[in-house]
Amino acid sequence: MKKYIFTLLIIAFISSSCNKANISSEDKRLDQRVDSVMKLMTLDEKIGQMVLYTSDWDVTGPTLKSGYLDDIRKGNCGNIFNAHTAAYTRKLQKIAVEESRLGIPLLFGYDVIHGHKTIFPISLGESASWDLAAIEKSARVSAIEAAASGINWTFAPMCDVSVEPRWGRVSEGAGEDPYLGSRIAEARVKGFQGENNDLSDPLTILACVKHFAAYGAPLAGRDYNTVDMSERVFLDTYLPPYKAAIDAGAMSVMSSFNELDGIPATGSKYLLTDILRKKLGFKGFVVTDYTSINEMVNHGIVANESEAGALALNAGVDMDMQGEVYFKYLKKSIEDGLVDEKLVDDAVRRILRVKFMLGLFDDPYKYCNEEREKQLVYAPEHLEAELDVAKKSMVLLKNDNHSLPLKKGEKIAVIGELAASTRDLLGSWKAAGDWDFMKSTLDEIKLYNGEKNVIYAEGCKKMGEDRSGFAAAIAAARRADKIVMVIGEDWEWSGEAASRTSINVPGVQTELLEKLKALNKPVVVVLMNGRPLDLSKESTLADAILEAWYPGTMGGKAITQVLFGDYNPSGKLTMTFPRTLGQVPIFYYEKNTGRPIYLENPKYKSRYIDCPNDPLYPFGFGLSYTTFAYSDIKLSSNELTSDGEIEASVNVTNTGGVNGEEVVQCYVRDLVGSVTRPVKELKGFEKISLKAGQSKVITFKISPEMLAFYRADMTYGSEPGDFKLFIGGNSRDVKETEFKLK
Ligand code: BGC
Numbered sequence: 029m030k031k032y033i034f035t036l037l038i039i040a041f042i043s044s045s046c047n048k049a050n051i052s053s054e055d056k057r058l059d060q061r062v063d064s065v066m067k068l069m070t071l072d073e074k075i076g077q078m079v080l081y082t083s084d085w086d087v088t089g090p091t092l093k094s095g096y097l098d099d100i101r102k103g104n105c106g107n108i109f110n111a112h113t114a115a116y117t118r119k120l121q122k123i124a125v126e127e128s129r130l131g132i133p134l135l136f137g138y139d140v141i142h143g144h145k146t147i148f149p150i151s152l153g154e155s156a157s158w159d160l161a162a163i164e165k166s167a168r169v170s171a172i173e174a175a176a177s178g179i180n181w182t183f184a185p186m187c188d189v190s191v192e193p194r195w196g197r198v199s200e201g202a203g204e205d206p207y208l209g210s211r212i213a214e215a216r217v218k219g220f221q222g223e224n225n226d227l228s229d230p231l232t233i234l235a236c237v238k239h240f241a242a243y244g245a246p247l248a249g250r251d252y253n254t255v256d257m258s259e260r261v262f263l264d265t266y267l268p269p270y271k272a273a274i275d276a277g278a279m280s281v282m283s284s285f286n287e288l289d290g291i292p293a294t295g296s297k298y299l300l301t302d303i304l305r306k307k308l309g310f311k312g313f314v315v316t317d318y319t320s321i322n323e324m325v326n327h328g329i330v331a332n333e334s335e336a337g338a339l340a341l342n343a344g345v346d347m348d349m350q351g352e353v354y355f356k357y358l359k360k361s362i363e364d365g366l367v368d369e370k371l372v373d374d375a376v377r378r379i380l381r382v383k384f385m386l387g388l389f390d391d392p393y394k395y396c397n398e399e400r401e402k403q404l405v406y407a408p409e410h411l412e413a414e415l416d417v418a419k420k421s422m423v424l425l426k427n428d429n430h431s432l433p434l435k436k437g438e439k440i441a442v443i444g445e446l447a448a449s450t451r452d453l454l455g456s457w458k459a460a461g462d463w464d465f466m467k468s469t470l471d472e473i474k475l476y477n478g479e480k481n482v483i484y485a486e487g488c489k490k491m492g493e494d495r496s497g498f499a500a501a502i503a504a505a506r507r508a509d510k511i512v513m514v515i516g517e518d519w520e521w522s523g524e525a526a527s528r529t530s531i532n533v534p535g536v537q538t539e540l541l542e543k544l545k546a547l548n549k550p551v552v553v554v555l556m557n558g559r560p561l562d563l564s565k566e567s568t569l570a571d572a573i574l575e576a577w578y579p580g581t582m583g584g585k586a587i588t589q590v591l592f593g594d595y596n597p598s599g600k601l602t603m604t605f606p607r608t609l610g611q612v613p614i615f616y617y618e619k620n621t622g623r624p625i626y627l628e629n630p631k632y633k634s635r636y637i638d639c640p641n642d643p644l645y646p647f648g649f650g651l652s653y654t655t656f657a658y659s660d661i662k663l664s665s666n667e668l669t670s671d672g673e674i675e676a677s678v679n680v681t682n683t684g685g686v687n688g689e690e691v692v693q694c695y696v697r698d699l700v701g702s703v704t705r706p707v708k709e710l711k712g713f714e715k716i717s718l719k720a721g722q723s724k725v726i727t728f729k730i731s732p733e734m735l736a737f738y739r740a741d742m743t744y745g746s747e748p749g750d751f752k753l754f755i756g757g758n759s760r761d762v763k764e765t766e767f768k769l770k
Contacts, residue, residue, distance in 0.1 A: 167219020194249025522558025
């Protein structure tokens with residue numbers, strides 16, 4: 029055994045200078061090093077590298093396996109997830125390196141989705157910041173803390189486009205738009221894997237693009253449900269964010285639970301080989317989602333787990349998360365000629381390659397330094413970064429009569445269970461985040477406004493029918509100048525396995541809001557939730573609504589600073605908020621149809637008879653404590669040649685009394701295509717900061733490549749013809765002009 033460890037160390041030494049992702053000149057050397065290890069491996073050991081088991085430190089799926097320590101020792105398990113802290117991962121790594129025959133180091137995966145210890149806003153919330161630098165920073169800090177706690181692999185970014193608010197996992201993504209989703213996916217990969225994509229840097233971790241693919245479109249919004257969409261919609265709308273993350277250098281991809289066009293993603297050669305490897309050029313490894321190989325038996329695509337394993341391997345799956353299928357059946361399948369051993373070799377090569385890139389052969393304990401962990405976890409600058417992005421994520425949905433900002437010293441009644449909660453501020457997938465030391469929104473409002481100026485009453489719970497606290501809440505509100513009611517969903521109501529058939533504010537929270545409204549005092553609603561909600565009632569009852577999502581470790585402070593105007597809200601929705609669930613799916617890039625409603629005579633038009641077509645709050649929408657005016661659009665030319673570029677400019681002015689930030693958004697519409705085109709598509713945006721009274725010219729460059737789509741013959745490219753171009757502060761309120769693509 030010693031001999032092998034020595035050999036591995038030599039290999040590691042030679043390879044330590046070739047750890048940068050995507051550097052093709054070094055690819056060959058890396059491959060040689062990987063081959064040298066491969067030569068030492070038995071088939072069992074190779075299969076062991078294709079196995080990923082959860083530790084018992086966190087539970088993120090239905091089954092737990094005991095005895096993983098022994099599996100590591102025997103070389104039957106090359107990768108662990110849900111284990112963290114420098115000390116514990118060191119203990120496991122030691123078993124792998126010192127007690128297994130070959131001493132190949134383990135990968136340690138974890139769902140560092142929006143933070144490891146310092147928890148950032150849920151991803152949907154963070155996307156509403158439209159601030160790519162802040163989003164990258166959040167992933168960077170998450171990586172630094174995770175890497176300090178023994179983790180070298182995160183199961184993020186989640187790149188699933190979704191127009192389905194019933195699906196609880198919209199909270200984990202970047203919303204409905206493929207373009208914005210792509211930019212955010214890139215930013216997150218950059219944050220996790222570092223600016224230079226250098227995985228050998230001990231402060232970076234491997235990103236995992238998930239859930240490949242189209243997991244965000246489950247029928248009826250029910251998690252894990254069937255997905256069915258045209259290939260064109262898949263390629264045009266759902267694929268781009270995954271592609272962007274892969275182009276940004278992500279070296280692992282997770283296959284999703286769902287089927288697409290009748291084939292479960294984990295067994296889909298079309299997805300995992302034709303699209304992922306051939307079309308997108310992905311060079312890393314593919315891991316399944318939690319037991320998704322086994323689940324192909326339930327899908328009814330294979331008769332048993334052994335067949336499921338063969339289907340997965342043949343499709344392109346390299347690593348089996350928690351299913352034990354590869355471990356139990358792969359060797360036999362090879363012996364029976366059901367799968368080619370070469371596929372196992374290819375998979376192991378890809379996994380080892382990433383282990384080399386991470387520098388694990390060089391120093392298997394590089395992520396297991398307790399001193400470093402102590403210094404980096406919850407570092408003050410991490411909490412500052414979280415506070416910053418939490419404020420930027422919040423969306424002001426309504427603000428009648430300048431109800432906000434609150435004035436320091438006003439008597440404020442704070443109502444609602446969520447106001448006093450710390451756990452809820454973290455949302456789902458809180459990784460290793462703690463909430464015991466955190467301050468609630470109520471604590472922070474008291475700190476800011478003075479204890480004597482804050483009267484708290486719970487009023488009611490987040491859920492349930494109990495109205496016994498109403499009277500006390502009303503009494504508290506009577507004594508106050510303004511009422512701040514924090515309402516929304518329990519943190520567990522979004523995230524995985526949290527689909528809903530209603531997107532109303534749960535329980536009796538809205539009923540209490542109605543009673544508070546009757547007091548004729550300004551009522552401010554702060555929302556905490558992980559999905560678009562139906563706010564049709566609340567939007568008539570509240571004078572102001574601040575969408576705060578689940579804003580993270582510093583969330584209470586962030587909410588307080590926004591409420592009191594220390595930060596002027598700048599977030600914009602990245603998912604449409606409907607008027608009613610009956611409008612779902614509703615998204616801004618819909619098609620015009622043959623019978624659009626703007627034509628005269630409303631009968632026989634594509635409309636509802638009991639509700640307008642348009643949403644309550646459109647994509648891109650969000651108010652500020654100031655106002656912005658847009659000039660008409662100026663084009664550098666209204667003809668765009670096939671190899672040219674035109675510029676579209678607007679002058680944006682801060683017309684209100686305070687400094688503020690605005691997200692200037694640019695959309696296009698292709699008026700006639702070989703296939704019908706959406707009424708608007710986001711093509712660019714810029715978040716700007718303007719002092720009161722200040723103006724700025726914002727320019728977007730438009731090129732033919734930006735107008736490309738999958739044409740009637742399924743080739744990708746743009747088509748000559750007339751286009752509309754829109755610029756504005758949301759997808760509804762825009763200036764408009766036209767140009768021609770020659
Ligand atoms: C989820 C993944 C997650 C995995 C590991 C699964 O149930 O779908 O998103 O990464 O568990 O925790």
